Amino acid sequence: MLGQLFALLTAFCWAQNSVFYSIAGKRISSQSVTHIRLWIALPAILIVHFIFQGSFYPSITWTFPMVLLAASGFIGFFVADILIFYSFVAIGPGRTLLIMTLSPILSAVLSFFFLGESLRILQSAGMLVTLAGILIVIYHENKIEKIDSHILKGIIIAVLGSVAQAAAMVLSKAGLSEGMHPISANVVRITFGFAGLVIYTIVRGEFINDFKKMRDLKALTLISIAALIGPVLGIILTLYALQLAPVGIVTTLTQISPIILLPIEAIFLKRRITFWILTGTLVAVAGAVILFMC
Template identity: 30%
Template sequence: MQNHFGEIAGVLTAVFWTVTALAFESAGKKVGSLAVNLIRLVIAFFLIGAYSWLARGFFFPTDATLYSWKWLALSGVVGFVIGDLLLFESYLFIGARVAMLVMALAPPFAALIGWLMLDEVLSPKNWIGMLITMSGIVLVILKREKKEENGAIVKKLTSSYSIPGLLLALGGALGQAAGLVLSKKGMGDYDAFSSTQIRVLTGIIGFSILFVFMKRWPRVWAALKNGPAMKRISLGAFFGPFLGVSFSLLAIQHTKTGIAATLMAIVPVLIIAPSILLFKEKVNWKEIVGAIITVSGVALFFL
């Protein structure tokens, strides 16, 4: 098990992110995705601080080097402020289930950025797994549609879902991939939870500045008074920025970034059952097959 610690951490990350995706989709529809983004980071900051104080004796990561602060802070801006903002907005267009399918494009993005920045080289088997993942995404989000043009029936390849929503999710995938690589560069052997706290702090500062220019603070105060939304945000903060992000850093700390990102991409399969049970969503055979294909390459990393 020790040999696959990074891979196991990646799978657990996917489990945690399944819970947080459903919680934040529900909360975002009640109070808006921007308010959810900031509040969940503030909650996570104190959760991580309490855990770190109990585990290491540090509520705040004062023992981190300036090098770690620099790269982890940058990863917080790229991953949390830019990447998660785009991802959360995509939930409102295409829902958490489809958005997380598009997010499965993060592995090849992470592998490419990891190769450019960290000289990480993946094996042919790893690349095959990523190609399988991408083919499953294409199956789900694209469809052939018959249209009449100038009296003739023409078949065109179109999207089954909102193009703006898909582009937002794609931006989220790129932000997550870049954030992971930057995190690995800055973290080194430093504690994963404290590394997450640095990223979270940067995210809080980034969103706070953004809210000043967008004049969104009244929405944050309104969200804090919304009891049902706050319950969902708190649940999402526990499984997302606290457990999910911290375990994602544990994963990239103990295995290659592209491999870790691919294992985190099993969310589309995990999210199908709760989407049906909780939100009464209808899932067609193509989406189920696409989700299974998307993550079937995961097994290759354990063989």
């Protein structure tokens, strides 16, 4: 149950992130947000590591699990995020999140084949019920009336982002097999994601320009808060969850953030709660309850 709790807390982190990153992305650009947030997250996680582990950087022995952990950071923080943020712009956050519900199913399949990790019938049922609830909410709010070439490209990239996210989760689980502390593991993951993003930004010719955009203090503040709660706290919680629960369950519960956002949007943004939103929310909550009972 503790693993499920950590995964659910991660979903709260992602819910906050989606709001802050969306606002910041509209003020500057999604790729600038993706880049700059790791300049904030890396020093922060190094300080956290020093406080809890007594050193700024973990002692690393390059075993195969460590290589997998580094690969998970590169794929998760760099490849997946670039694809997902592109999809946010191309087809919108809601439609992207709809497609991203593929990620838990993909991660469960990948963990079965590569980690030998199988789910019990009740766990599989809870996962499918939760995903059904999320799908009901997002689908009825984000129907695609017409698919042109631009929309199709966004859908394909969102699917690739979902695959990358699932792969990163499975690689993280495999990388933790030697018992590395989740905080140390997150340092390694952020380091390699950071390296990928820096190289990519230099190749794009936007390295200096991204920092110039940080003159927008509101955007910088939002990115800073989101970086601390997302890549730092959120990923640490995810890694703890992966140590204690199957990959499929962890990925499912971390995808519940659209449901968590509903009461916030209803109260502060006056979002209208429709029949389908209420139905999907109740179904997703029921699925989460089943997962906590497993």
